Amino acid sequence: MLTKDQRRTILGSNRHLNRMPTGVIDAIAEQAEVLDFAKGAVIFNRKDSSVKCYILVSGHVSHPEVQAAEEQFSIARETTTQGQLFGWAAAVDGLPERIISARCDVPTRVLAFDGKWFQDLCRSHGEPGLRALQDLVRSYAGHERKIGGRHGWLSLRNVQKVYDPLGKATVAVDGCSIEIRPGEFCAIVGPSGCGKSTLLNAVAGFDTITDGEILLDGECINSTKIMPKPGPDRIVVFQHGALFPWATVLENMIRGPIVQGKMTKAQATKRARELLAQVGLSTIEDRYPAGMSSGMCRRVEIVRALMNDPRVILLDEPFRGLDALTKTVVHNALLDMYEMNRKTVLFITHDLEEAIYLADRVLVMTTRPGSIKQTIFVDLPRPRPTELLGKEEFLQLKDEAIAAVHEEAVKAFEAGEREMA
Numbered sequence: 001m002l003t004k005d006q007r008r009t010i011l012g013s014n015r016h017l018n019r020m021p022t023g024v025i026d027a028i029a030e031q032a033e034v035l036d037f038a039k040g041a042v043i044f045n046r047k048d049s050s051v052k053c054y055i056l057v058s059g060h061v062s063h064p065e066v067q068a069a070e071e072q073f074s075i076a077r078e079t080t081t082q083g084q085l086f087g088w089a090a091a092v093d094g095l096p097e098r099i100i101s102a103r104c105d106v107p108t109r110v111l112a113f114d115g116k117w118f119q120d121l122c123r124s125h126g127e128p129g130l131r132a133l134q135d136l137v138r139s140y141a142g143h144e145r146k147i148g149g150r151h152g153w154l155s156l157r158n159v160q161k162v163y164d165p166l167g168k169a170t171v172a173v174d175g176c177s178i179e180i181r182p183g184e185f186c187a188i189v190g191p192s193g194c195g196k197s198t199l200l201n202a203v204a205g206f207d208t209i210t211d212g213e214i215l216l217d218g219e220c221i222n223s224t225k226i227m228p229k230p231g232p233d234r235i236v237v238f239q240h241g242a243l244f245p246w247a248t249v250l251e252n253m254i255r256g257p258i259v260q261g262k263m264t265k266a267q268a269t270k271r272a273r274e275l276l277a278q279v280g281l282s283t284i285e286d287r288y289p290a291g292m293s294s295g296m297c298r299r300v301e302i303v304r305a306l307m308n309d310p311r312v313i314l315l316d317e318p319f320r321g322l323d324a325l326t327k328t329v330v331h332n333a334l335l336d337m338y339e340m341n342r343k344t345v346l347f348i349t350h351d352l353e354e355a356i357y358l359a360d361r362v363l364v365m366t367t368r369p370g371s372i373k374q375t376i377f378v379d380l381p382r383p384r385p386t387e388l389l390g391k392e393e394f395l396q397l398k399d400e401a402i403a404a405v406h407e408e409a410v411k412a413f414e415a416g417e418r419e420m421a
């Protein structure tokens with residue numbers, strides 16, 4: 001069972017509810033029922049006259065009627081993030097017909113409350129409550145982008161990349177499609193050479209693609225028709241540190257936004273200090289990279305990535321080569337940063353344990369030419385304590401990932417043998 005405090009925390013993680021008067025969250029925490037559904041169960045279907053609202057606690061829910069095109073800015077095809085609200089459509093007066101079904105893809109837990117009661121509750125909190133309810137409806141019903149909602153929707157559609165050095169074509173990636181929702185933490189794993197970095201470089205705008213398209217918040221950022229370019233909306237953190245050795249931590253943090261003309265020195269310094277304080281690094285602002293451990297440097301790089309308020313953070317094996325203990329520290333630093341800022345994260349790694357510990361969803365790639373072979377939904381609640389690494393539910397997901405990657409690694413090895421023969 002969930003305690004009232006736990007319910008409050010989950011409800012408070014919904015940014016719309018969080019903007020309403022605190023009485024709203026308290027009242028829902030009081031009223032809501034905790035419901036558990038098995039894999040495959042239907043929470044409601046579109047013919048239902050149910051007027052319940054649901055908040056996801058854990059699990060994964062699909063809404064099959066939502067079309068890919070609408071998904072871009074409107075109702076989600078999936079409910080995957082803790083605190084996400086669904087099922088509201090039938091409950092809200094005056095909303096255009098948009099009643100969808102909800103089916104559980106994995107065992108799912110929700111907080112359920114009566115929709116009409118919820119509307120009245122918002123009204124009873126007066127004008128601010130009503131306005132917040134209208135915002136909530138508008139944003140979930142298709143105007144999220146127009147009202148300046150959350151950014152960072154990444155769509156890779158049928159992406160292909162053929163490298164052609166000296167005329168010997170290498171098809172690195174083919175038919176690769178991925179949708180990453182704003183604020184989702186998505187990890188990509190796969191055998192060596194399957195095209196992970198190729199995908200990340202294409203999203204970052206460092207390289208072209210030979211077919212398909214990549215969109216960020218609906219805008220095409222890479223296709224055969226446009227020349228991709230990197231931008232401050234996509235920040236990359238690489239395996240090999242990229243701090244300026246001649247600059248202090250603070251100078252490293254503020255340099256980018258100042259050079260790009262995005263902030264004055266005073267603004268950048270203020271922002272940098274806020275971010276360093278958020279992750280407990282205030283005391284090291286005058287240190288130089290050479291005087292810091294590699295783990296500490298990596299933590300600074302992660303917070304530096306937030307300076308420009310990017311839409312997406314791209315991490316290419318950022319922790320490769322760190323020892324196990326340091327990895328634990330940087331993982332927790334990354335999770336803290338993610339909890340506080342909820343940016344869309346695309347994380348590439350060989351380390352399956354790391355992928356599951358950090359991500360909401362782990363995508364396993366096939367051997368080259370790479371495409372998505374399997375999706376592993378990591379329905380483990382956040383925040384994630386280190387003890388989770390030994391828990392049965394964690395180990396099961398890890399086994400699933402190991403089996404999927406191993407199969408592909410064997411194929412890659414056999415293909416390599418054939419190429420050598």
Ligand SMILES: Nc1ncnc2c1ncn2[C@@H]1O[C@H](COP(=O)(O)OP(=O)(O)OP(=O)(O)O)[C@@H](O)[C@H]1O
Binds near residue numbers: 163171192368
């Ligand atoms: N610039 C390039 N020119 C030619 N081939 C390339 C180039 N970059 C990558 N490749 C090839 O494309 C394939 C995918 O490479 P990529 O680096 O994306 O794989 P990866 O999954 O990130 O590998 P790893 O896990 O080993 O880092 C590999 O066969 C690689 O040799």
